[in-house]
Amino acid sequence: MTRALTRRRLLHTLASVRSAVLDLGALADLAAILRPDQLILELEQLRTYECDGLMRHRVIPAAVAIPESAAEVQAVVRVCNAHKIPFVARGAGTGLSGGAMPVAEGIVISLARFTKILAIDADRGEVTVEPGVANLDVTKAVASHGFYYAPDPSSQQVCTIGGNTAENSGGAHCLKYGFTVNHILAAEIVLPSGELVELSVWDEGPDLLGAFIGSEGTLGIATRLTLRILRAPEAVVTLLAGFAGMEEAGAAVSDVIGCGIIPAAIEMMDSITIEAAEAAVQAGYPTGCGAVLIVEFDGPRAQVEDDLERVLEICALRKARETRTAESAADRARIWRGRKAAFAAMGRVSPNYYVQDGVVPRTRLPEVLHAINELSARAGLRVGNVFHAGDGNLHPLVLYDARIAGQAERAEALANEILVACVDAGGSITGEHGVGADKACAMPLMFSEQDLEAMARLRSAFDPDGLANPGKIFPTPRLCGEVPGPYRVHAIEQAGLGERL
Numbered sequence: 001m002t003r004a005l006t007r008r009r010l011l012h013t014l015a016s017v018r019s020a021v022l023d024l025g026a027l028a029d030l031a032a033i034l035r036p037d038q039l040i041l042e043l044e045q046l047r048t049y050e051c052d053g054l055m056r057h058r059v060i061p062a063a064v065a066i067p068e069s070a071a072e073v074q075a076v077v078r079v080c081n082a083h084k085i086p087f088v089a090r091g092a093g094t095g096l097s098g099g100a101m102p103v104a105e106g107i108v109i110s111l112a113r114f115t116k117i118l119a120i121d122a123d124r125g126e127v128t129v130e131p132g133v134a135n136l137d138v139t140k141a142v143a144s145h146g147f148y149y150a151p152d153p154s155s156q157q158v159c160t161i162g163g164n165t166a167e168n169s170g171g172a173h174c175l176k177y178g179f180t181v182n183h184i185l186a187a188e189i190v191l192p193s194g195e196l197v198e199l200s201v202w203d204e205g206p207d208l209l210g211a212f213i214g215s216e217g218t219l220g221i222a223t224r225l226t227l228r229i230l231r232a233p234e235a236v237v238t239l240l241a242g243f244a245g246m247e248e249a250g251a252a253v254s255d256v257i258g259c260g261i262i263p264a265a266i267e268m269m270d271s272i273t274i275e276a277a278e279a280a281v282q283a284g285y286p287t288g289c290g291a292v293l294i295v296e297f298d299g300p301r302a303q304v305e306d307d308l309e310r311v312l313e314i315c316a317l318r319k320a321r322e323t324r325t326a327e328s329a330a331d332r333a334r335i336w337r338g339r340k341a342a343f344a345a346m347g348r349v350s351p352n353y354y355v356q357d358g359v360v361p362r363t364r365l366p367e368v369l370h371a372i373n374e375l376s377a378r379a380g381l382r383v384g385n386v387f388h389a390g391d392g393n394l395h396p397l398v399l400y401d402a403r404i405a406g407q408a409e410r411a412e413a414l415a416n417e418i419l420v421a422c423v424d425a426g427g428s429i430t431g432e433h434g435v436g437a438d439k440a441c442a443m444p445l446m447f448s449e450q451d452l453e454a455m456a457r458l459r460s461a462f463d464p465d466g467l468a469n470p471g472k473i474f475p476t477p478r479l480c481g482e483v484p485g486p487y488r489v490h491a492i493e494q495a496g497l498g499e500r501l
């Protein structure tokens, strides 16, 4: 496409742009870098990018850029700098905290075309990928070499390695193998200034790679990532155990960890979630149980058999109603399909749901689950529970019907109260879904003003103008004043930081 044609198309497009949010100079600069199919300006197409998985919050961006190389990302970011335009990186948009939610006057930079597996180094146990590669595609790419990629968010078929890095994503197998931060060895990053840098775990000095991972797109855009891959284990056994209720299942989890066994995964689902998952994918979960545990063991065969035997004893002691191990790889896949489809399956039992993500110390699980039950009864809304029980990462699913006036607001308020209960029990406002826009106002629940100042200073060192994903992570009175809720009020009183970001 020639420059003249690009310009003609640009002028034509401008006629249909929803508003002149970006000035002509900025648009001309973008059009000089990107082909027409790499720049979205039409309102209807922009709507595709208006939210991530947190669908109740939507903002239409001024433009979407779809670069195809690090140099193009740099060029777009430099345009943003020159015209002081905020930008938001976007992977697959499966985030659940509004991290990829656009800024109205800003540009979304989509990494959707960064889908190459660049190199597999079996000797070093490493794979280098572009950030738009889907999580599961990494494992598929290295499987023939006898390896796999351990962090496995339930969204792994779709979510990208870039999004995983920005969120420091978890997954069922992170109990034994650690979160994304434990598996990223190096990253090529376009800083908010447009400069291209390489960070790695081998760098001397402060752990800047560690700071970047989990920074939710506020410190720059990853354009290449080198990941640690693990040798496929000799044996894998998946156990299903059905209990009368969450209390018994929770006690079994404490016993397992307490006796020194670290399974690859321990996941818990309550009766509402079991019902929904069964209806959606017929996973073969025990029927008539109040709670189900999925416990997976992997490693050397002898160790796996020994651990299984001890966990079966614990289950018997905690009066499990039923236990069975997966009979085949297909059966194992079916069991996991039920767990991984649990969020989406909620559509079978409720028109709408709100996913909360909080953490509690494992020892406080029974008491917090009890508190959730009480809060749910008081609010008159059902709550399904499905979570990474091994590391106390709860995902209460607040069920509601958006067609009934006020229910959506009540659901969000209940989800907020649950979060407060988690923090009161010594836990955290997020385990793996991130802070994003959703929980920025909850930050003061966990962090003091000094903590937030320190984080803000780090951010300023990378991004003095605050152009990279503004309005995320840090509480701002403007943002926190918009949405009422128990912790948000608390946050407005405490924050006062955000106006400077």
Ligand SMILES: Cc1cc2nc3c(=O)[nH]c(=O)nc-3n(C[C@H](O)[C@H](O)[C@H](O)COP(=O)(O)OP(=O)(O)OC[C@H]3O[C@@H](n4cnc5c(N)ncnc54)[C@H](O)[C@@H]3O)c2cc1C
Residues within 6 Å of the ligand: 052, 053, 088, 089, 090, 091, 092, 093, 094, 095, 096, 098, 099, 100, 111, 131, 152, 153, 154, 155, 158, 159, 160, 161, 162, 163, 164, 165, 166, 167, 168, 169, 170, 171, 172, 216, 217, 218, 220, 221, 222, 223, 343, 344, 432, 433, 469
């Ligand atoms: C059904 C379902 C199940 C889920 N299960 C899990 C789970 O088990 N564990 C878990 O941790 N999460 C889970 N999630 C949440 C979500 O999938 C993860 O947060 C995931 O990492 C987001 O990846 P993404 O590519 O969709 O990123 P996006 O949603 O597009 O973006 C997420 C954040 O990353 C930033 N970002 C994206 N790409 C880059 C980049 N290249 N450089 C810098 N910043 C970037 C964005 O600005 C944004 O702040 C689930 C979501 C759904 C819908």
